[in-house]
Amino acid sequence: xxxxxxxxxxxxxxxxxxxxxxxxxxxxxxxxxxxxxxxxxxxxxxxxxxxxxxxxxxxxxxxxxxxxxxxxxxxxxxxxxxxxxxxxxxxxxxxxxxxxxxxxxxxxxxxxxxxxxxxxxxxxxxxxxxxxxxxxxxxxxxxxxxxxxxxxxxxxxxxxxxxxxxxxxxxxxxxxxxxxxxxxxxxxxxxxxxxxxxxxxxxxxxxxxxxxxxxxxxxxxxxxxxxxxxxxxxxxxxxxxxxxxxxxxxxxxxxxxxxxxxxxxxxxxxxxxxxxxxxxxxxxxxxxxxxxxxxxxxxxxxxxxxxxxxxxxxxxxxxxxxxxxxxxxxxxxxxxxxxxxxxxxxxxxxxxxxxxxxxxxxxxxxxxxxxxxxxxxxxxxxxxxxxxxxxxxxxxxxxxxxxxxxxxxxxxxxxxxxxxxxxxxxxxxxxxxxxxxxxxxxxxxxxxxxxxxxxxxxxxxxxxxxxxxxxxxxxxxxxxxxxxxxxxxxxxxxxxxxxxxxxxxxxxxxxxxxxxxxxxxxxxxxxxxxxxxxxxxxxxxxxxxxxxxxxxxxxx
Amino acid sequence: xxxxxxxxxxxxxxxxxxxxxxxxxxxxxxxxxxxxxxxxxxxxxxxxxxxxxxxxxxxxxxxxxxxxxxxxxxxxxxxxxxxxxxxxxxxxxxxxxxxxxxxxxxxxxxxxxxxxxxxxxxxxxxxxxxxxxxxxxxxxxxxxxxxxxxxxxxxxxxxxxxxxxxxxxxxxxxxxxxxxxxxxxxxxxxxxxxxxxxxxxxxxxxxxxxxxxxxxxxxxxxxxxxxxxxxxxxxxxxxxxxxxxxxxxxxxxxxxxxxxxxxxxxxxxxxx
Numbered sequence: 001x002x003x004x005x006x007x008x009x010x011x012x013x014x015x016x017x018x019x020x021x022x023x024x025x026x027x028x029x030x031x032x033x034x035x036x037x038x039x040x041x042x043x044x045x046x047x048x049x050x051x052x053x054x055x056x057x058x059x060x061x062x063x064x065x066x067x068x069x070x071x072x073x074x075x076x077x078x079x080x081x082x083x084x085x086x087x088x089x090x091x092x093x094x095x096x097x098x099x100x101x102x103x104x105x106x107x108x109x110x111x112x113x114x115x116x117x118x119x120x121x122x123x124x125x126x127x128x129x130x131x132x133x134x135x136x137x138x139x140x141x142x143x144x145x146x147x148x149x150x151x152x153x154x155x156x157x158x159x160x161x162x163x164x165x166x167x168x169x170x171x172x173x174x175x176x177x178x179x180x181x182x183x184x185x186x187x188x189x190x191x192x193x194x195x196x197x198x199x200x201x202x203x204x205x206x207x208x209x210x211x212x213x214x215x216x217x218x219x220x221x222x223x224x225x226x227x228x229x230x231x232x233x234x235x236x237x238x239x240x241x242x243x244x245x246x247x248x249x250x251x252x253x254x255x256x257x258x259x260x261x262x263x264x265x266x267x268x269x270x271x272x273x274x275x276x277x278x279x280x281x282x283x284x285x286x287x288x289x290x291x292x293x294x295x296x297x298x299x300x301x302x303x304x305x306x307x308x309x310x311x312x313x314x315x316x317x318x319x320x321x322x323x324x325x326x327x328x329x330x331x332x333x334x335x336x337x338x339x340x341x342x343x344x345x346x347x348x349x350x351x352x353x354x355x356x357x358x359x360x361x362x363x364x365x366x367x368x369x370x371x372x373x374x375x376x377x378x379x380x381x382x383x384x385x386x387x388x389x390x391x392x393x394x395x396x397x398x399x400x401x402x403x404x405x406x407x408x409x410x411x412x413x414x415x416x417x418x419x420x421x422x423x424x425x426x427x428x429x430x431x432x433x434x435x436x437x438x439x440x441x442x443x444x445x446x447x448x449x450x451x452x453x454x455x456x457x458x459x460x461x462x463x464x465x466x467x468x469x470x471x472x473x474x475x476x477x478x479x480x481x482x483x484x485x486x487x488x489x490x491x492x493x494x495x496x497x498x499x500x501x502x503x504x505x506x507x508x509x510x511x512x513x514x515x516x517x518x519x520x521x522x523x524x525x526x527x528x529x530x531x532x533x534x535x536x537x538x539x540x541x542x543x544x545x546x547x548x549x550x551x552x553x554x555x556x
Numbered sequence: 557x558x559x560x561x562x563x564x565x566x567x568x569x570x571x572x573x574x575x576x577x578x579x580x581x582x583x584x585x586x587x588x589x590x591x592x593x594x595x596x597x598x599x600x601x602x603x604x605x606x607x608x609x610x611x612x613x614x615x616x617x618x619x620x621x622x623x624x625x626x627x628x629x630x631x632x633x634x635x636x637x638x639x640x641x642x643x644x645x646x647x648x649x650x651x652x653x654x655x656x657x658x659x660x661x662x663x664x665x666x667x668x669x670x671x672x673x674x675x676x677x678x679x680x681x682x683x684x685x686x687x688x689x690x691x692x693x694x695x696x697x698x699x700x701x702x703x704x705x706x707x708x709x710x711x712x713x714x715x716x717x718x719x720x721x722x723x724x725x726x727x728x729x730x731x732x733x734x735x736x737x738x739x740x741x742x743x744x745x746x747x748x749x750x751x752x753x754x755x756x757x758x759x760x761x762x763x764x765x766x767x768x769x770x771x772x773x774x775x776x777x778x779x780x781x782x783x784x785x786x787x788x789x790x791x792x793x794x795x796x797x798x799x800x801x802x803x804x805x806x807x808x809x810x811x812x813x814x815x816x817x818x819x820x821x822x823x824x825x826x827x828x
Contacts, residue, residue: 048786049786078782078783078785078786079785079786080764080782080785081764081765081768081769081782084676084765084768084769085768085769087677088676088677088680088769088770089769091677091680091681091684092680092684092689291598292598295595295598295599296598296599311594314594314595315594315595315598316595316598317595
């Protein structure tokens, strides 16, 4: 070995012992390291927002005053890669007991991967922290709309708070344009933008890039204000006043709704009219850039969520105003028929099945109920301002402008093909078409014709997917019911006083509740399967043979 | 003639200056933002202006510091093991003649076409079965395996470009294959090995997903940086300070290996 080679090897020998001690350092402890029957692992990505981790830690301290023997480990995992982290942790049998997950991810990890515990049954029970109420009754009813799994009917997550979208405006530019109040109706909204434009301002900074469009939330807002009258004709499965994914796909399949319907077309038409006031090049503007432009006074309004309100207020040096999406009235379209309804973007939590394997599921559920109790909200509000998902919990004064408009019927969105299978194909196609449409290069007819083939195909595929999954679900729930029946049969005979405090009676009552719940689930799954069978027993409306008029006899 | 030559020289300098400036702009912007608070960031990102927020560097250091040692160690092990294995394999493919050599090499190259992200879950299951999750080997073994195809492909092409006569002469002097590999193939491939060292270190340095899922106690720098990236309210100053700090070891590596890198790239081997 030459002298230079020896020197290099020497460096390695010197460096390795230096590096070895400094390696192996890692800030957050592994989620599962201390997981056992007395340690609940609670994983969240909310550490990115100041105050939340301290707030959750205080909530944990509050819980431990009741149960000092229970340890709760708060694990902060950044949002980047959070879902894939959770999935692999569960795959390895090491995931957190309680985990913050978005609704879509929870459906995937719960229904398809089987890592999460369905919370539906627990939500029907009374929470010790809200005596006299079922756990789910403490929440705004609207939060459950998004959360319920469209195929399985299960709730995989419990929403924790409300984030709402609002329009932020530069009050100084409004004043300079002679606007003294924020608009409340769609007509006033467009007039205000006309005034701002005439005063030389860019009225609205609308991001509409592929991953960052606020056009979709706008479609949802406008849809709710226009499609209410369609709801009774589409809500045919469970008649609960909302149109869920299966009902919407069935309506598309059966022709009860069509993209060419004037009410349905009214939404993109309103948005196209609005887009006259958007900054040039909005199809290349993303959310981050729209905020930068707004903060620099280039643009009088932009859309953002309550999650960013505090940071935005600190970042601008002009007077900032906030107003909700204005209400569409019949002054703007004859189809306006409903109030504004805030979609809910919640922080929500789910329970890993691993909690059962660790033998502390009841404790995890109890902590979860405490976490979503008014008492925990009282603790958390000392650290962060947030809008609780609890219906009776007051909205903090600083967030009053973001208080959600809730409780209105949910209409469903005919422009979306509800994606039970998790496909994002329709959204990508619709965005591409909307970009062209809003740029004025596509007509109403072009938009409909461009979107319709995919829209129809996906609606049909999604229904078949839902049917397959539903058939599987019916079998599974029927099996569960048999198990519960067998369990009831195996119990000793009922005592003389079935409502007494006898432990056997108590166990029997608990199992009977489970049986009733399972029976209800089976009935619901059965109804859903029958609905899907009935819908799919006929060809889609676009394949039905339309009777042709008889041919005229030829004159020759 | 002299005038034309001067003009050409000026044009060359102008083009190169503009190109270099374009390449350096992102670095400049990164440095500029690293001294700003959120309000300054929203106002202007292109040049730093007082007050300078040095505390961003403290936040950036806090995010990356626990992981720098891990990353250097992992990068070192991966580079050493990976290049040892791949150079031996490439030597075999370029110098040995055995039945099915072409088919085997083609089968290897096909693997280049599979996006790594598709393998994430199967890889994780494999790591679980091997019992290497949450150990340094969960990173090292999988990085080494993941680098093999590209490195073998590049090195084989390079080895094949070395004149056959050199190997034949060595053979006539009694050198076996090990000796030929060690004394001819490797020394003549310093430049391309330099390129591969840099590529491997950058790969390890930048990878986020694999350390995230497989190494609870042995995460790397990019994971630390993710603590600074937020969904809605990223503190850009701290994030850019973190990026600046995290890129320093790579700059040092480039300073040492630049000569090999330039030679390797200009030799055309990585275009093979």
